Amino acid sequence: MTGRATVSAPYAATLAEVGGLTVGPSAGGPPVLRDACLSVRAGQVLGVVGRSGSGKSSLAHGLLGHVRPGLEVRAGTVRVAGLDPFDRADARRLRGRVVSFLGQDPASSLNPALRIGTQIAEAVRLRSTVAGGGGVRARVEELLLSVRLPADRSFRRRLPRELSGGQAQRVALALALAGRPSLLVLDEPTSGLDPVLADGMRALLAETLREGDRAALLVSHDPAWLGAVSDDVIRLEGGRIVGRGIPAAPSPVQPSGAPSGGGSPGEAPRATAAGPVVDGGLLVRGLHAVHGRSAVLHDVSLTVPAGSCTAVVGASGSGKTTLARCLAGLHPKAAGSVEWRDGGAPRRRGAPVQLVAQDARGALNPRESVGTALTRPLRGVGGGSARGASDEAVRLLRLVGLDEDVLARRPGELSGGQRQRVALARTLAAGPRVLVCDEITSALDRETAARVLDLLDELRRTPGLTVVMVTHDLAAAAQRADQVVVLDEGRVVEAGPADRVLVDPEHAVTRKLLAPEGGPAPTVPK
Structure with a gap:
């Protein structure tokens, strides 16, 4: 589906109204959100776009009556269904039933000690009128299927740590939908999803909004996605609303110093635009890994030459995050080996392989x-x-x-x-000698993401850092990686130079990732 998720206009009654909301640090200092005003009407999809740190999340949190630690509301009012979400009694009546929230860090909303089926069932009992064990179980299965996840007993019994980032995001969305809320507030709802699922999220929102007069506030740094799914979009800069309207399709980001392609796994390393590689590299041979009794990686082998960048791509749940954790020694190997060979490079103290995790909140104390x-x-x-x-x-x-x-x-x-x-x-x-990056640009706007990727290119040139980039951003993989490895159901189904795999893919899985719903493939620099 490519059209916007809308219902017939004119819209019905106002569901949410924000007037002059100003939020700033409790200890003083410039506000992070200044005099924000907006309204969301029943059946409307309102988008909010802006750079990282522009105040998008603070605005979204305001509809829940919440501010981040260290911040305070300095001025303004918020009303949702006529109630004040900053009032405790009103908030209890609103949350989960009238308004539901899906944050940037979906894993943080999941209880790590409870199986996902149990968590969704509890949300159904608390937030809906569904009664009886059979009715609750049927609603749990309905919610899982609605967010494109398996509803079988085996999947319902998984713990959050056994989910990929994209799966955790969709489980959190199922929790948000459990009480059939009138207003959905979604903060970066596609940040952990591959292109196929991101496109599917658009169809999912359209289906969800057809239930009565439900509305949504979507926060994203992706103006193209917001423009396709929203009825209207407001733009934030420096905490202020500076414009509104459906944004034009952005021009492709042109990276500086993008590599021109590299060797395929197993080939000898060669010089790239990121500088000549040195001897050595990361060697993975016959890697198998499991979650509980379920095998998630099957006989994965690849070579990452020192000083190069390898992108690992694939659908959500294909095993990318498990592979990243195995490379960094954070997930046990059932079989196989992961070895770093220094070659002629000087040794450094500390572990040679380090992981930048997808869940930054969970990675920081x-x-x-x-x-x-x-x-x-x-x-x-x-x-x-x-x-x-x-x-x-x-x-x-x-x-x-x-x-x-x-x-x-x-x-x-x-x-x-x-x-x-x-x-x-x-x-x-x-x-580290090897930096394993798991979706490190998923929460960043285009310009900031480009700067971070420029930094990784610079680090590859100067200290000879080797990069493994797990990503759903196929444009970034095309522009930055020397080689690309495609995973599907825990197996390597295609691997080779980026300028071959992402221009002339051989496997059906790669072709589907490149052009979900018939969309265009990313442009690979020549």
Whole structure:
């Protein structure tokens, strides 16, 4: 489906009204959201677009009566169905039944100790009128199928850690839909989804909004996606609403210093635009991995030459995150080997392979300041002074496009995009030889994502960093990677130079990823 998810206009009554909402740090300082005004009417899909840190999430949270730790409401009003979500009694009547929220970090909304079927069943009992064990189970199965997930007993018994990022996102969406809410607030709903599922999310929203007069507020850094699915879009910059209207299709981001292609897995490394590679690399042979009794990786073998970039792509649930965790030694191997060969490069202290996780919130200690998170690995690896580690922490923050004042904040006080960049900076602080990046640009706007990818290219040129990039962004894979590995159901189904795999794919899985619903494939630079 490519049309917008709409119902007939004119819209019915106003479901939500925001007037002059201003949110800023509790300790003082410039607001993160300034004098925001908007209304959402029944049956309407309203999009909110802007760069990372522009105030999008603060605006979305306001409809739930919530502000991030360290922030406070300085002025303004919010009404949802005539009630004040910042009033505790009103909030209890609203949340889950009238308004539901899906945040940037879907895994954080899932209880790690409860099976997903149990969690959805509890939400159904609490937020709906469905009664009886059989009725609840039928509703759970209906919700799972509605978000394009299996509804069988085996899947319902999985724990959150046994889900891919995209699967966790859709389970969280099922939880949000459990009470049949009138207003859905979705913060970056496609950030963990492959192109096929992102396109499917558009159809899912259309089906969901056909139920009565339901409305949605969609927050995204992807103007093209918002333009396709929304009735209207407001644009935020620096915490202010600076414009509205359906955005024009953005021109492709032209990366600086994009590599021109590299060797396929198993071939000898060759020089690229990111600089000549050195001897050695990451060798994966016959890798098998399981979750509980379920096999998720089957005989995966690949070679990542030192100084190169390999992109790992595939549908949600294909095993990409499990592969990333195996490479970093965070998920046990059932069989096979993962080996880093230094070649002629100087040895560094610390683990040679480090992971930048997809769930940045879960990867950072919520009680620890950003400064502490960065200086601890710096002192552990470098063994230098506290002052030297502090100076290096500032340098790393600036590398990933963040200001020095972020050092004093905790993860809960940051936007999703800021947390993702802090997680990258912390991983770089450990001095890895191989950086495994699991969807590190999924919460970033196009310009910020391009800067982060430029940084990875620069790090490959200078200290000879080797990059494994797990991504759903096929344009980024086409423009940045030397080679591409395509996973499907835990198996490598295609691998080779990026300028071959993403221009002339041989496997049906690759072709489907490149052109979901007949859409255009990403442009590969020549």
